[in-house]
Amino acid sequence: MRTVLVTIPVNDRHKEYLESIGKDCEFHYVPAARVTEADVRQAQIIIGNVPPKMIQESPDLQWIQLNSAGSDAYCKPGVLKPGTILTNATGAYGLAISEYMLGVSIMLQNKLYTYHKNQLQHVWRDEGDVTSIYGSTALIIGLGDIGGEYAKRMKALGGYTIGVRRTQSEKPDYLDEIYTVDRLDELLPRADFVSLSLPNSPATRHIMNEERMKKMKPTAFLINVGRGEAIDTDALCRVLKSGHLGGCALDVTDPEPLPEDHPLWDAPRTIITPHIAGKFHLQETFERIVRIAGGNLENFLAGKTGEMRNLVDFATGYRKR
Amino acid sequence: MRTVLVTIPVNDRHKEYLESIGKDCEFHYVPAARVTEADVRQAQIIIGNVPPKMIQESPDLQWIQLNSAGSDAYCKPGVLKPGTILTNATGAYGLAISEYMLGVSIMLQNKLYTYHKNQLQHVWRDEGDVTSIYGSTALIIGLGDIGGEYAKRMKALGGYTIGVRRTQSEKPDYLDEIYTVDRLDELLPRADFVSLSLPNSPATRHIMNEERMKKMKPTAFLINVGRGEAIDTDALCRVLKSGHLGGCALDVTDPEPLPEDHPLWDAPRTIITPHIAGKFHLQETFERIVRIAGGNLENFLAGKTGEMRNLVDFATGYRKR
Numbered sequence: 291m292r293t294v295l296v297t298i299p300v301n302d303r304h305k306e307y308l309e310s311i312g313k314d315c316e317f318h319y320v321p322a323a324r325v326t327e328a329d330v331r332q333a334q335i336i337i338g339n340v341p342p343k344m345i346q347e348s349p350d351l352q353w354i355q356l357n358s359a360g361s362d363a364y365c366k367p368g369v370l371k372p373g374t375i376l377t378n379a380t381g382a383y384g385l386a387i388s389e390y391m392l393g394v395s396i397m398l399q400n401k402l403y404t405y406h407k408n409q410l411q412h413v414w415r416d417e418g419d420v421t422s423i424y425g426s427t428a429l430i431i432g433l434g435d436i437g438g439e440y441a442k443r444m445k446a447l448g449g450y451t452i453g454v455r456r457t458q459s460e461k462p463d464y465l466d467e468i469y470t471v472d473r474l475d476e477l478l479p480r481a482d483f484v485s486l487s488l489p490n491s492p493a494t495r496h497i498m499n500e501e502r503m504k505k506m507k508p509t510a511f512l513i514n515v516g517r518g519e520a521i522d523t524d525a526l527c528r529v530l531k532s533g534h535l536g537g538c539a540l541d542v543t544d545p546e547p548l549p550e551d552h553p554l555w556d557a558p559r560t561i562i563t564p565h566i567a568g569k570f571h572l573q574e575t576f577e578r579i580v581r582i583a584g585g586n587l588e589n590f591l592a593g594k595t596g597e598m599r600n601l602v603d604f605a606t607g608y609r610k611r
Numbered sequence: 612m613r614t615v616l617v618t619i620p621v622n623d624r625h626k627e628y629l630e631s632i633g634k635d636c637e638f639h640y641v642p643a644a645r646v647t648e649a650d651v652r653q654a655q656i657i658i659g660n661v662p663p664k665m666i667q668e669s670p671d672l673q674w675i676q677l678n679s680a681g682s683d684a685y686c687k688p689g690v691l692k693p694g695t696i697l698t699n700a701t702g703a704y705g706l707a708i709s710e711y712m713l714g715v716s717i718m719l720q721n722k723l724y725t726y727h728k729n730q731l732q733h734v735w736r737d738e739g740d741v742t743s744i745y746g747s748t749a750l751i752i753g754l755g756d757i758g759g760e761y762a763k764r765m766k767a768l769g770g771y772t773i774g775v776r777r778t779q780s781e782k783p784d785y786l787d788e789i790y791t792v793d794r795l796d797e798l799l800p801r802a803d804f805v806s807l808s809l810p811n812s813p814a815t816r817h818i819m820n821e822e823r824m825k826k827m828k829p830t831a832f833l834i835n836v837g838r839g840e841a842i843d844t845d846a847l848c849r850v851l852k853s854g855h856l857g858g859c860a861l862d863v864t865d866p867e868p869l870p871e872d873h874p875l876w877d878a879p880r881t882i883i884t885p886h887i888a889g890k891f892h893l894q895e896t897f898e899r900i901v902r903i904a905g906g907n908l909e910n911f912l913a914g915k916t917g918e919m920r921n922l923v924d925f926a927t928g929y930r931k932r
Contacts (some may be wrong), residue, residue: 325726342632359686385743385745386743387742388719389717389720389743389744389745389768390717390721392713392717392768393714393717393721394723395715395716396711396713396717397723397785398715399710400711400888402714402715402718403727404881405882405884405885405887406724406727406728407727407731408885409882410728410882410885411733411762412869412871412872412873412876414868414869414885415885416885416887416890417887418892419892419893420707420892421893422706422707422893422895423710423716423894424706424710425895436895443767443768446764446767447710447713447764447767526622530729546876547735548733548735549733550731550733552726552733555733561723561726561727561730562726562730563723563726563730563735564726564729564735564736566722566726566737569737570740571739571740572739572740572741572743572745573740574746575747584646586878591932611818
């Protein structure tokens with residue numbers, strides 16, 4: 291009999307669903323904040339992001355299903371013993387995060403953050419010209435579920451979409467053009483919106499450095515929802531202060547949380563949110579995570595581990611396919 | 612030879628376009644802020660919203676093309692002499708205003724206005740649950756160009772769209788259901804988003820009164836981009852303070868501009884912008900106005916006044932068709 295540790299906040303309906311799949315399993319439901327090393331040690335299966343430190347190559351653990359799309363912390367040596375299966379929750383967050391991205395795209399182009407600041411001071415003042423998504427060009431860097439869903443929305447609204455990804459692949463209908471990341475420098479000057487939805491890895495760290503930000507149009511907008519480290523934060527502050535870029539929206543920052551006295555808080559034309567675009571804030575996100583976990587549980591128990599969804603490649607931190 | 616007074620801020624390319632149509636006309640270009648009664652008196656054709664007071668049934672005026680979608684101020688007795696043709700700029704503003712509406716829809720559902728207030732105070736704080744346009748129900752009151760374009764966008768993002776209009780008409784593809792306005796009371800409880808894009812008229816004044824706001828879901832969002840008078844402002848303040856409604860976004864207010872000490876500025880869960888969603892802030896809006904004016908000029912000069920676009924019915928203040 292396998293023991294399944296579930297640390298995500300499931301309700302009775304979710305429990306019934308998971309238990310109907312894992313009929314011969316023993317389920318332990320422990321909220322993430324209260325999980326102990328003993329809970330982790332006795333589990334063959336874990337559903338939820340338990341602290342990597344608690345795992346320490348736990349000998350009985352056969353599979354861990356993360357509730358996050360990012361998985362870099364679990365790929366590091368010393369966390370999972372070799373052979374442990376790691377799956378993430380890619381596919382659960384695209385809806386919530388792409389609607390957030392669309393919202394901040396319009397906030398930036400329509401200066402709605404400035405209007406809100408004016409409102410707080412009871413100021414009725416016209417802030418002038420705006421642009422539109424319709425007719426704009428969006429450069430979407432990172433074409434996982436999140437980048438793909440954002441591209442679909444920008445395309446549906448009349449934007450021209452250019453996708454950039456790590457590896458070559460076929461062009462989906464919602465992209466007008468697709469390239470690998472080595473072409474980034476020549477693509478940046480074409481975009482009105484540049485979005486980053488990248489996992490954390492040595493290859494993505496500071497992918498937006500000062501030189502690249504300067505290659506963007508002076509009026510272009512930069513949006514980051516992946517990992518804060520994808521942007522050189524000091525350079526971004528300098529670039530914005532110099533008047534370059536139409537603005538930026540950051541749901542992730544480096545460092546995180548952003549210290550109270552960090553200059554980024556007051557950088558001009560900047561929208562900062564505290565890593566809230568994803569999480570379980572949208573009910574549908576959580577439902578999707580439970581469905582991914584349930585589907586994977588079914589395949590795992592049937593011995594069809596090759597058919598599990600979102601298998602993570604430890605070497606790259608990306609999904610295997 | 613006809614004299615055409617143009618008060619909208621045309622550039623050389625626009626002038627060339629209009630003059631190529633009105634070959635036998637004399638064009639007077641006077642910026643709206645500097646226009647005089649003498650300019651108005653000598654014009655047979657006016658392109659632009661000259662102050663209604665200046666017109667005073669100007670005897671030579673044959674046609675006025677407004678640069679606004681609203682035309683109520685020109686329908687009042689004593690402004691245009693009987694027989695004068697009035698056309699408005701419906702169709703020019705749908706793009707700009709519907710993107711604005713989409714932006715504030717997401718700002719409301721994702722609490723992005725609260726996050727921006729937190730940012731101004733350097734506060735990194737999670738504000739909890741959100742909802743999505745995907746799977747939501749939008750009740751769109753007023754199905755002109757603006758309401759229609761918003762409906763298309765909500766539908767494209769996975770929303771369920773219910774349209775309400777004054778007169779019966781066929782259901783377009785981007786609406787899931789369509790009704791006349793007498794059904795409003797039974798529709799309000801179904802909606803997650805209620806949008807108002809209505810012209811000013813006795814029939815639309817306070818169409819959203821306290822009773823109707825209370826019929827909305829406690830979590831629903833109210834958006835107004837038409838005329839401020841469509842909402843009973845005092846009632847809205849009371850309703851929001853009572854905790855009812857998820858929030859509201861107002862690009863138009865009553866009164867307007869909103870006085871510095873008006874309680875609406877500080878109403879909870881409220882986004883206020885100073886009537887900026889339209890105007891000429893988006894270049895494409897202005898291009899569309901010029902194209903409407905040019906097309907109408909061609910038909911007017913050819914004597915095909917029945918084929919002119921956006922002919923206004925003085926009795927209702929709406930387009931004739």
